[in-house]
Amino acid sequence: xxxxTVDCPTRIRQAFNGRRVLVTGHTGFKGAWLSxxxxxxxxxxxxxxxxxxxxxxxxxxxxxDPVSFKESHFHDIRDTDFMQQTVSRFKPDLIxxxxxxxxxxxxxxxxxxxxxxxxxxxxxxxEAVRKNETPAVICVTTDKCYENTEQIWPYRESDPLGGxxxxxxxxxxxxxxxxxxxxxxxxxxxxxxxxxxxxxxxxGGGDLAADRLVPDLYRAMEQGxxxxxxxxxxxxxxxxxxxxxxxYLLLGAxxxxxxxxxxxxxxxxxxxxxxxxxxxxxxHLGNALGDGAPATDVKAGGPHEAHHLTLDVTxxxxxxxxxxxxxxxxxxxxxxxxxRRHLSNRLEPAVVFDQINKFERRWAS
Numbered sequence: 540x541x542x543x544t545v546d547c548p549t550r551i552r553q554a555f556n557g558r559r560v561l562v563t564g565h566t567g568f569k570g571a572w573l574s575x576x577x578x579x580x581x582x583x584x585x586x587x588x589x590x591x592x593x594x595x596x597x598x599x600x601x602x603x604d605p606v607s608f609k610e611s612h613f614h615d616i617r618d619t620d621f622m623q624q625t626v627s628r629f630k631p632d633l634i635x636x637x638x639x640x641x642x643x644x645x646x647x648x649x650x651x652x653x654x655x656x657x658x659x660x661x662x663x664x665x666e667a668v669r670k671n672e673t674p675a676v677i678c679v680t681t682d683k684c685y686e687n688t689e690q691i692w693p694y695r696e697s698d699p700l701g702g703x704x705x706x707x708x709x710x711x712x713x714x715x716x717x718x719x720x721x722x723x724x725x726x727x728x729x730x731x732x733x734x735x736x737x738x739x740x741x742x743g744g745g746d747l748a749a750d751r752l753v754p755d756l757y758r759a760m761e762q763g764x765x766x767x768x769x770x771x772x773x774x775x776x777x778x779x780x781x782x783x784x785x786x787y788l789l790l791g792a793x794x795x796x797x798x799x800x801x802x803x804x805x806x807x808x809x810x811x812x813x814x815x816x817x818x819x820x821x822x823h824l825g826n827a828l829g830d831g832a833p834a835t836d837v838k839a840g841g842p843h844e845a846h847h848l849t850l851d852v853t854x855x856x857x858x859x860x861x862x863x864x865x866x867x868x869x870x871x872x873x874x875x876x877x878x879r880r881h882l883s884n885r886l887e888p889a890v891v892f893d894q895i896n897k898f899e900r901r902w903a904s
Contacts, residue, residue: 551792560584560634561585561635562584564586565588567595571595573788585609585625610629616660622664623670626670626673642749679787682739692851693811717804726799766821772817773816823871
């Protein structure tokens, strides 16, 4: 089967023009970028999330006024009554569920919270969808939802779900929740198209969360200390935030236009030739930053983390017409530009929208 040919930027602009979209986790890294992009598509955007913490606030502050959320709630998605009332009132055409506990190492310290937020939180959102017959929903999980056997070939959507650490296991479990709701409530009558999206290691401007490579590098630059690498030989599917979001939006457009025909699980990640190690990625980003880049140290140890993890995106390429377009140099270039602006106090809302415009032009070429 050949790949579908799609003018992707035009497709998503047309699909979301005038649509009502609810984003859970709108104060977070991906949620803030997604809300900005939906605004550029002339969608009406609402959000539900916990209040932004110190790592999320700078990015959310940049997009808060330009996005002009129709509704913006700082509330826990596990409150099922609240979620049902919000969905009933806002009446979204599509829900993009991104709210989660998203840190592997934190999950070792807070396993109960991680399972509760990621599994029960997903069920709470889907129950609101069921009660209100929302037309479409995408639950965003992770590349780590697969049972990682350290295989050298990329994981496909049909591979077994699993997870060693509490975070990965919680995301595998949330995929089972999505699958259960799809089979039990959404598939028979076709009223709701329910899909899940599994993206790679997402990087980009505005991510300041703990125990992630790019934020750790930023803090090392800010403090003038070396960057510590825990596992420099680990292979990951490094992907810019806009590339992951382009997949979510294209999938959302397909769900809105074609319903349950696309109500499945989908991988979004870089081209297999672009799968590189932690050490190689740190070197690329250091080169892009130039003289300001910190030296690197290696400090092994800590809890278990997967050594080899890559994704097969053939399905998205063939059926959605989605392809990863950015080279590793372009991904780190966009990220490095943001970091330099942040360190020199030159961040402003236009940076977000300029990078989205730049990505769309690259996507259309």
